[in-house]
Amino acid sequence: MTISIITTLALFISTNGKTNAAYLDPGSGSFILQLLLAALVGGAFIIKTYWKKITGFFRKDSPREKGGDEE
Amino acid sequence: MTQAQESSAHHPVEASFRDPSGYLFSLDGDLYRQVNLIYQDHYARLIDSGLYQTLVDRGLLIPHQEVDITPLDPASAWRVIKPERVDFISYPYEWSFSQLKDAALATLEIQKLALAHGMTLKDSSAYNIQFHRGVPVLIDTLSFEVYSEGEPWVAYRQFCQHFLAPLSLIALRDVRLAQLLRIYIDGIPLDLASQLLPGKTRLDMALQMHIHLHAASQKRFASSVLPKERQMSKNAMLGWIDSLESAVKKLRWSPAGTAWGEYYTETNYTPAGLEHKKALVGDFLRQIQPRRVWDLGANTGLFSRVASQIGAYTIAFDIDPGAVELNYQECRKNGETNLLPLLVDLTNPSPGIGWGNRERLAFGERTSADAILALALIHHLAIANNVPLGRLASYLRELGRWLIVEFIPKEDSQVQRLLASRQDIFPEYTQAHFEGIFAANYTIHRAEAIQDSLRTLYLMEVRH
Numbered sequence: 001m002t003i004s005i006i007t008t009l010a011l012f013i014s015t016n017g018k019t020n021a022a023y024l025d026p027g028s029g030s031f032i033l034q035l036l037l038a039a040l041v042g043g044a045f046i047i048k049t050y051w052k053k054i055t056g057f058f059r060k061d062s063p064r065e066k067g068g069d070e071e
Numbered sequence: 072m073t074q075a076q077e078s079s080a081h082h083p084v085e086a087s088f089r090d091p092s093g094y095l096f097s098l099d100g101d102l103y104r105q106v107n108l109i110y111q112d113h114y115a116r117l118i119d120s121g122l123y124q125t126l127v128d129r130g131l132l133i134p135h136q137e138v139d140i141t142p143l144d145p146a147s148a149w150r151v152i153k154p155e156r157v158d159f160i161s162y163p164y165e166w167s168f169s170q171l172k173d174a175a176l177a178t179l180e181i182q183k184l185a186l187a188h189g190m191t192l193k194d195s196s197a198y199n200i201q202f203h204r205g206v207p208v209l210i211d212t213l214s215f216e217v218y219s220e221g222e223p224w225v226a227y228r229q230f231c232q233h234f235l236a237p238l239s240l241i242a243l244r245d246v247r248l249a250q251l252l253r254i255y256i257d258g259i260p261l262d263l264a265s266q267l268l269p270g271k272t273r274l275d276m277a278l279q280m281h282i283h284l285h286a287a288s289q290k291r292f293a294s295s296v297l298p299k300e301r302q303m304s305k306n307a308m309l310g311w312i313d314s315l316e317s318a319v320k321k322l323r324w325s326p327a328g329t330a331w332g333e334y335y336t337e338t339n340y341t342p343a344g345l346e347h348k349k350a351l352v353g354d355f356l357r358q359i360q361p362r363r364v365w366d367l368g369a370n371t372g373l374f375s376r377v378a379s380q381i382g383a384y385t386i387a388f389d390i391d392p393g394a395v396e397l398n399y400q401e402c403r404k405n406g407e408t409n410l411l412p413l414l415v416d417l418t419n420p421s422p423g424i425g426w427g428n429r430e431r432l433a434f435g436e437r438t439s440a441d442a443i444l445a446l447a448l449i450h451h452l453a454i455a456n457n458v459p460l461g462r463l464a465s466y467l468r469e470l471g472r473w474l475i476v477e478f479i480p481k482e483d484s485q486v487q488r489l490l491a492s493r494q495d496i497f498p499e500y501t502q503a504h505f506e507g508i509f510a511a512n513y514t515i516h517r518a519e520a521i522q523d524s525l526r527t528l529y530l531m532e533v534r535h
Binding site: 023024026027028029030031032033034035036037038039041042043044045046048 | 089090091092193194223224225226227228229231280284285288289290291292293294295296297298302303304306307308309310311313314
């Protein structure tokens with residue numbers, strides 16, 4: 001099932017441009033997965049960031065936004 | 072550079088060969104890193120962007136000095152740096168769950184700071200993290216490259232294999248699976264992790280994406296060439312790192328409620344006997360003033376702390392991942408800087424692995440200690456593991472000059488417990504025989520009976 005999700009998503013990818021010069025093999029699958037899901041994860045991150053700002057605004061007495069400390 | 076320096080012998084460090092950005096080498100007992108010409112721009116950005124200082128200030132990167140000595144390979148070198156020395160190099164298969172988790176979170180924190188300074192991590196190997204003064208620190212100064220927006224994270228696969236896969240397997244399947252890291256030097260293959268994880272992890276967004284879909288994607292695109300158009304925005308990259316961070320933070324493992332948990336409640340010392348043993352260990356240690364102490368069979372570190380509190384850099388080795396975990400949590404809680412808990416099975420200590428079996432060194436090959444603590448240990452090795460006392464003495468003498476060792480006779484209830492389920496094939500396990508065997512290897516300086524017990528504590532020094 002996961003393979004078919006990936007194949008469907010793969011239709012949305014286009015190919016042309018420059019190559020990476022890193023010494024480590026990033027792994028094609030690991031690289032492509034990031035490209036496939038970038039928009040999704042990026043979108044979710046924007047929502048999360050704004051949500052934190054909104055809830056932070058209403059919770060004036062808990063200034064723990066900054067620094068991103070552990071749990 | 073002086074003539075003397077040029078004629079000294081440079082020794083390349085065997086683990087440092089994959090990345091052409093530079094190489095580690097030792098010279099006259101000191102450790103250096105050659106930065107190559109091809110890495111010049113990235114190194115300059117690391118320093119000029121302020122990333123180096125930020126990371127060092129936060130204790131996330133090992134500090135270094137630029138030095139004027141002959142490089143290992145002058146033809147390719149741009150400059151040489153001298154990193155601060157880490158006391159003991161340990162490997163991820165010797166860490167407890169929280170040590171691996173803290174190392175993972177440190178790696179992600181470093182990547183976030185790197186992105187904020189226009190750089191990115193080009194690798195995320197767990198072997199690049201070491202515990203230095205109690206906290207995880209990146210030791211590879213050349214792990215950064217200039218970030219080019221649109222590029223996915225090159226080190227993503229490595230991060231999942233080195234950190235996320237073992238952490239999720241420990242948290243959600245079995246702590247012993249962490250030992251797969253000892254077999255797979257580049258981390259646990261994701262298709263294997265995907266098979267071993269419980270089915271319910273497919274319902275977890277982050278694990279579904281970073282382990283299961285990731286494994287499927289590796290299989291599906293195994294022979295594909297990389298798509299050349301870069302489509303991962305910086306925001307998506309930040310989201311990706313954030314998603315990995317949430318996945319790691321959510322994973323938990325606690326020894327309580329497992330087979331482990333009752334530690335010092337199971338000893339057969341009276342409170343006075345235990346205090347007397349602590350006092351004797353402290354007394355012996357003050358007499359010999361060791362700089363480096365290894366506590367073998369340290370449990371949760373009660374006696375290791377006697378050593379670390381008098382200023383010795385102490386490593387608390389134990390076979391039990393639960394004990395190592397509790398010990399590490401205690402270290403973090405107290406902010407201890409000179410005690411390192413590590414997982415080692417003395418009957419099968421970490422071997423040399425990787426290229427030529429020299430990339431990751433065997434347990435006994437990294438460095439030695441000034442003093443070894445072997446408390447309530449000998450009977451486990453001699454009786455539960457059938458190791459003859461002669462072999463024990465000749466092994467221990469290789470690890471350090473001084474030995475503080477406890478002998479527990481057969482009459483003791485702990486030894487009786489070990490013998491309860493098996494035939495007593497150990498007629499030589501007597502105090503007199505133990506002393507005779509060890510006296511052939513060591514000079515016995517002190518032997519003190521421990522109060523309210525049948526046990527004896529010895530202070531010995533290797534005989535040459």
